[in-house]
Amino acid sequence: MAITPHDPVGQSPHGPETASEKPRRVRGHAARRRWIKTLTPWLFISPFIIIFSVFTAFPLVFSGYLSFQEWNPVAGLSSMEFVGWDNYALALDDPWMWKSLYNTAWLAIVSGIPQHLIAIPVAYLLVTAVRSGVRQFYTATFFVPFITSTVAISLIFYTIYSGNSGILNQWLVAISKWPVFSSFLGWVEEAMPIRWLNSSDLIKPSIAFVVIWKYTGFNIVIYSAGFLTVSKDLYDAAKVDGCNAWQQFWNIALPMIRPFAFFAVTLTIIGNLQMFEEPFVLTSGNSGGVGQSGLTASYYLYLVGWEWLEMGAAAAISWVLFLFIAIVTAVHFYFNGKKGLGGDR
Amino acid sequence: MARVELVNLSKSFGAVKVLHDLNLTVEEGEFVALVGPSGCGKSTLLRIIAGLEEASSGEIVMDNEIVNELSPRERNIAMVFQSYALYPHMTVEENIGFNLRISGVRKAEVRTLARAAAETLGLTDLLDRKPSQLSGGQRQRVAMGRAIVRNPDAFLFDEPLSNLDAKLRSEMRDEIKRLHQKVKTTSIYVTHDQIEAMTLADRVVILKGGVIQQIGTPSELYRNPANSFVAGFIGSPAMNFVDATLETSGDQVFAALKDGTRLPVSEAYADLGPQVQLGLRPENLHLAEPNAENAIPGTVQLLEPTGAVNHLKISVAGQQLTVVDDTLTDLALDANVHLSIASDQIHIFPKEK
Numbered sequence: 055m056a057i058t059p060h061d062p063v064g065q066s067p068h069g070p071e072t073a074s075e076k077p078r079r080v081r082g083h084a085a086r087r088r089w090i091k092t093l094t095p096w097l098f099i100s101p102f103i104i105i106f107s108v109f110t111a112f113p114l115v116f117s118g119y120l121s122f123q124e125w126n127p128v129a130g131l132s133s134m135e136f137v138g139w140d141n142y143a144l145a146l147d148d149p150w151m152w153k154s155l156y157n158t159a160w161l162a163i164v165s166g167i168p169q170h171l172i173a174i175p176v177a178y179l180l181v182t183a184v185r186s187g188v189r190q191f192y193t194a195t196f197f198v199p200f201i202t203s204t205v206a207i208s209l210i211f212y213t214i215y216s217g218n219s220g221i222l223n224q225w226l227v228a229i230s231k232w233p234v235f236s237s238f239l240g241w242v243e244e245a246m247p248i249r250w251l252n253s254s255d256l257i258k259p260s261i262a263f264v265v266i267w268k269y270t271g272f273n274i275v276i277y278s279a280g281f282l283t284v285s286k287d288l289y290d291a292a293k294v295d296g297c298n299a300w301q302q303f304w305n306i307a308l309p310m311i312r313p314f315a316f317f318a319v320t321l322t323i324i325g326n327l328q329m330f331e332e333p334f335v336l337t338s339g340n341s342g343g344v345g346q347s348g349l350t351a352s353y354y355l356y357l358v359g360w361e362w363l364e365m366g367a368a369a370a371i372s373w374v375l376f377l378f379i380a381i382v383t384a385v386h387f388y389f390n391g392k393k394g395l396g397g398d399r
Numbered sequence: 400m401a402r403v404e405l406v407n408l409s410k411s412f413g414a415v416k417v418l419h420d421l422n423l424t425v426e427e428g429e430f431v432a433l434v435g436p437s438g439c440g441k442s443t444l445l446r447i448i449a450g451l452e453e454a455s456s457g458e459i460v461m462d463n464e465i466v467n468e469l470s471p472r473e474r475n476i477a478m479v480f481q482s483y484a485l486y487p488h489m490t491v492e493e494n495i496g497f498n499l500r501i502s503g504v505r506k507a508e509v510r511t512l513a514r515a516a517a518e519t520l521g522l523t524d525l526l527d528r529k530p531s532q533l534s535g536g537q538r539q540r541v542a543m544g545r546a547i548v549r550n551p552d553a554f555l556f557d558e559p560l561s562n563l564d565a566k567l568r569s570e571m572r573d574e575i576k577r578l579h580q581k582v583k584t585t586s587i588y589v590t591h592d593q594i595e596a597m598t599l600a601d602r603v604v605i606l607k608g609g610v611i612q613q614i615g616t617p618s619e620l621y622r623n624p625a626n627s628f629v630a631g632f633i634g635s636p637a638m639n640f641v642d643a644t645l646e647t648s649g650d651q652v653f654a655a656l657k658d659g660t661r662l663p664v665s666e667a668y669a670d671l672g673p674q675v676q677l678g679l680r681p682e683n684l685h686l687a688e689p690n691a692e693n694a695i696p697g698t699v700q701l702l703e704p705t706g707a708v709n710h711l712k713i714s715v716a717g718q719q720l721t722v723v724d725d726t727l728t729d730l731a732l733d734a735n736v737h738l739s740i741a742s743d744q745i746h747i748f749p750k751e752k
Contacts, residue, residue, distance in 0.1 A: 288484050290446075291478070292486075294476065294498075296472035305497075305501070306486060310488060312488070
């Protein structure tokens with residue numbers, strides 16, 4: 055259609071008259087239907103809200119409240135008595151508290167670092183050096199300890215570590231008699247029986263070994279996923295740039311999996327600082343073993359709450375532990391977060 | 400700079416043979432393009448030259464030295480990848496300087512050389528950026544910078560422009576050409592885009608199914624294609640192929656189309672056998688009067704204006720021909736027209752079985 059100066063753009067010749075004669079009616083929904091429309095989404099997310107409120111939000115708030123009360127749960131709710139900061143003062147005054155925090159930190163470091171030092175090269179070799187079927191078989195095998203009950207694993211290690219009848223000691227004795235090994239394992243015979251779980255210097259390393267054994271496979275899975283995301287082109291480019299195998303790993307593969315490493319390390323920190331089952335079973339639930347060498351913070355908190363029935367103090371300790379984990383994680387985020395979460399990729 | 404020779408080069412993946420006895424010499428400073436449809440083995444060939452893949456048999460010779468056993472680094476070649484393959488965790492400067500750093504060049508010198516390379520490619524303002532903060536064209540430039548910074552004996556390009564949009568692609572094409580004219584390094588360029596190959600290369604190698612079909616300058620390939628594959632592959636729009644029968648009367652050879660049209664052709668084609676294919680380039684066909692020389696009758700099926708020229712689809716003897724019409728004649732659909740073509744522009748190929 056040609057537009058002349060007298061025919062303003064966009065106005066049809068019939069438009070204005072027909073539109074303005076009758077008042078416009080608003081079509082909409084009845085009030086009841088509007089309500090249904092508003093409520094439906096809430097209904098769908100309500101299972102989460104209910105479960106979250108009952109099992110997460112309420113215990114969180116309640117434990118905060120509890121940490122200022124003295125309460126023996128056996129005597130019922132009415133026995134609660136407000137004591138102010140006493141529980142915190144008591145906990146921070148207790149040498150077992152400090153010992154358990156020290157043990158927790160020690161175990162977190164000694165059982166945490168090797169998991170990653172082993173998992174990274176193993177995952178790299180699985181991804182770059184073997185066929186994918188072989189890789190999947192090994193990854194699955196390494197993962198089995200992670201999905202096995204910690205109590206079952208700990209019980210098995212309990213028997214392995216046993217002083218008189220444990221396989222570990224029997225092997226050590228046997229190996230120490232071999233020609234080459236005898237020169238540096240000569241002391242073994244004299245030291246027997248080595249009490250892995252009943253001497254204060256050996257409890258922590260023994261626990262750490264079980265933790266490493268259990269969680270390395272999990273980290274291998276994470277790191278494998280990470281190495282799989284590194285495109286083959288990058289390795290080709292690195293080869294053309296003159297990298298040998300080690301330089302490809304160090305300069306290309308390792309920096310590329312930083313986000314995965316950051317994630318895995320975060321999980322290790324949080325998980326290790328809450329370590330409970332391994333030390334609990336390996337010390338037979340006996341207050342952390344000889345000299346409380348195996349007493350971790352979670353373990354201590356359990357003792358206070360359920361052995362000594364001091365729920366208020368236990369709640370206070372749990373908040374101290376929370377603060378401890380939060381600080382360590384924050385330090386980790388501060389130093390590694392920028393590169394770990396960075397959007398380079 | 401180096402002269403690159405491939406001698407009887409073959410490559411198999413298991414039972415599948417992807418390259419068959421290739422022989423090719425790339426002279427010092429020459430720019431050679433390898434072209435072919437996807438799956439023809441051109442990228443594999445480039446990777447073999449680079450040292451990323453091993454040849455099953457045959458030799459790769461650089462400056463009279465057999466380099467089959469050498470690593471990419473020892474061959475001193477640089478490669479630009481289709482995906483650019485920039486290191487995401489390094490800045491532009493680190494990406495460009497990486498190969499120098501790996502070869503143990505001192506830090507200050509790496510910096511100077513990387514900056515000089517960036518300067519050449521107009522990347523100076525981007526030196527501190529990470530690849531994720533760059534556009535496609537900028538990444539492409541960084542990939543080139545990484546290649547030129549080390550002054551290699553040969554450049555290998557693996558479809559470097561195929562991830563760019565059309566406009567950027569032609570810009571980068573010019574830039575690569577300019578770069579080659581400046582540094583004069585032996586270059587081998589793989590592409591599936593014949594225009595890219597024709598515009599950039601001194602010589603073009605056409606590959607199909609792992610076999611070299613023809614090697615020649617762009618104009619040789621266009622004027623004298625060795626077979627119908629090369630003829631169809633080079634030129635845009637693609638060459639038309641028409642079935643015909645060769646007939647000899649006296650000392651004249653004619654190609655007879657199915658509708659009876661007889662076109663005189665060169666005697667040289669006489670031995671190709673009675674059943675042949677005519678190759679007619681769309682730009683060599685012209686609209687003509689019915690009584691013109693070599694007039695071929697046809698009907699208009701489709702008219703596609705591109706602005707400067709019209710692309711016509713004309714049905715001739717039951718087959719559809721594309722014609723580039725630069726006279727921009729206004730034609731109705733189904734109109735009867737005549738096409739003409741000079742006898743020396745008719746290519747004839749044996750009929751494909």
